[in-house]
Amino acid sequence: MGRCIYCGRCEEVCPTGAITLSPDFELSVMNKQDLFEQADYKLAACHRCGKYFAPVKEIEYAGALLRQSDLPEVVKTNAGALLNICPECKRKNDVSKMVNLYQENKDVAR
Amino acid sequence: MLRDSVSNLTVAEHSKYSIHEDPAAGQLKAALLKDIHRSVYVYRVDCGGCNGCEIEIFAALTPLFDVERFGIKVVSSPRHADVLVYTGSMTRSMRVPALRAYHAAPEPKICVAYGACGCSGGIFHDLYCVWGGADKFIPIDVYIPGCPPTPAATIYGFAISLGILGQKLKTSHHVQGEDEHVSLAHPQVPYLLRVQLERESRRMAGYLYGKQIADTFLTMLEENPNQVKENVQAYLDKQADPRLSEIVARLVTVYDGYQGAV
Numbered sequence: 243m244g245r246c247i248y249c250g251r252c253e254e255v256c257p258t259g260a261i262t263l264s265p266d267f268e269l270s271v272m273n274k275q276d277l278f279e280q281a282d283y284k285l286a287a288c289h290r291c292g293k294y295f296a297p298v299k300e301i302e303y304a305g306a307l308l309r310q311s312d313l314p315e316v317v318k319t320n321a322g323a324l325l326n327i328c329p330e331c332k333r334k335n336d337v338s339k340m341v342n343l344y345q346e347n348k349d350v351a352r
Numbered sequence: 353m354l355r356d357s358v359s360n361l362t363v364a365e366h367s368k369y370s371i372h373e374d375p376a377a378g379q380l381k382a383a384l385l386k387d388i389h390r391s392v393y394v395y396r397v398d399c400g401g402c403n404g405c406e407i408e409i410f411a412a413l414t415p416l417f418d419v420e421r422f423g424i425k426v427v428s429s430p431r432h433a434d435v436l437v438y439t440g441s442m443t444r445s446m447r448v449p450a451l452r453a454y455h456a457a458p459e460p461k462i463c464v465a466y467g468a469c470g471c472s473g474g475i476f477h478d479l480y481c482v483w484g485g486a487d488k489f490i491p492i493d494v495y496i497p498g499c500p501p502t503p504a505a506t507i508y509g510f511a512i513s514l515g516i517l518g519q520k521l522k523t524s525h526h527v528q529g530e531d532e533h534v535s536l537a538h539p540q541v542p543y544l545l546r547v548q549l550e551r552e553s554r555r556m557a558g559y560l561y562g563k564q565i566a567d568t569f570l571t572m573l574e575e576n577p578n579q580v581k582e583n584v585q586a587y588l589d590k591q592a593d594p595r596l597s598e599i600v601a602r603l604v605t606v607y608d609g610y611q612g613a614v
């Protein structure tokens with residue numbers, strides 16, 4: 243809290259409404275430690291490479307949003323399969339898909 | 353490593369020279385607070401902020417807030433001061449004057465770090481010439497956060513430093529529980545429709561109000577999807593705000609136009 247400038251930007255953009263600014267002004271402290279609030283969340287490991295990459299909560303939230311949407315089932319399944327994979331493995335996944343596509347097209351052209 | 357080009361010392365080495373208050377001064381301070389039978393004199397040291405904090409301190413002196421009615425007076429020399437207020441982030445060129453002001457003030461003295469800058473360096477914390485907050489060099493008794501702190505926060509901070517009021521904020525440590533999930537906003541409304549509505553609302557009314565207006569609309573939509581238009585109209589009639597009516601009318605258009613995700 244010691245560095246916050248109370249601009250309210252975080253409140254504006256928070257998609258889950260977790261942050262709200264209040265008119266409370268009694269924030270002074272005698273001990274700097276009291277300006278800190280800490281929160282520990284569990285991290286999720288990538289299903290491919292095992293690296294930790296995002297909080298479990300966030301991935302669950304993304305999954306719930308996906309289920310809530312009225313996208314076609316096949317899109318949901320495909321996107322859902324990538325939920326638990328870290329960005330790096332996703333990139334590798336995309337590249338290998340592209341390579342396969344290229345190979346197939348080359349075969350077809352022949 | 354960050355090095356001071358003038359004295360060729362690192363920040364850590366500088367911190368070694370920071371002042372540590374001696375225990376006798378602490379006792380004196382407690383005694384001063386207990387029976388100070390006069391006004392307290394405050395001296396401001398601006399170590400390199402944007403001046404916003406100074407303006408707020410002066411706002412606290414204006415007749416509207418009037419800290420002088422509590423006997424808090426701003427003086428123009430540290431020699432007269434009981435309280436030193438350090439505003440602004442600790443910059444390289446101001447650290448020596450800041451230390452001189454500290455030494456010039458008679459014991460016992462109370463030091464206050466004022467504003468986000470004084471507490472931690474604030475928005476300037478990673479500038480090449482900024483050493484951090486005032487507590488890097490000076491033993492600080494009270495931190496008043498804010499950028500700048502409002503006059504009300506300022507008065508509260510002084511009340512704390514003079515031992516009149518108690519502190520409210522406490523540090524906290526949250527550990528994720530077993531069953532902790534983020535709940536979805538408006539689970540009955542398809543996600544993509546919600547995004548379109550929120551986007552349009554933001555476009556019309558800005559982030560904060562756009563969010564509130566979209567929220568109201570979505571709640572009505574969730575409560576009764578078949579009668580949403582009647583309910584919305586009744587709500588708008590009650591509010592009687594042409595701006596709101598126009599924005600909500602746009603939302604209704606977006607809702608009507610929604611074809612589902614394709």
Ligand code: SF4
Nearest residue numbers: 246247248249250252
């Ligand atoms: S975005 Fe939020 S946390 Fe960051 S400075 Fe602004 S109000 Fe404070």
Ligand code: SF4
Nearest residue numbers: 401402404467468469
């Ligand atoms: S805390 Fe904010 S208002 Fe005060 S000096 Fe720093 S930047 Fe300016």
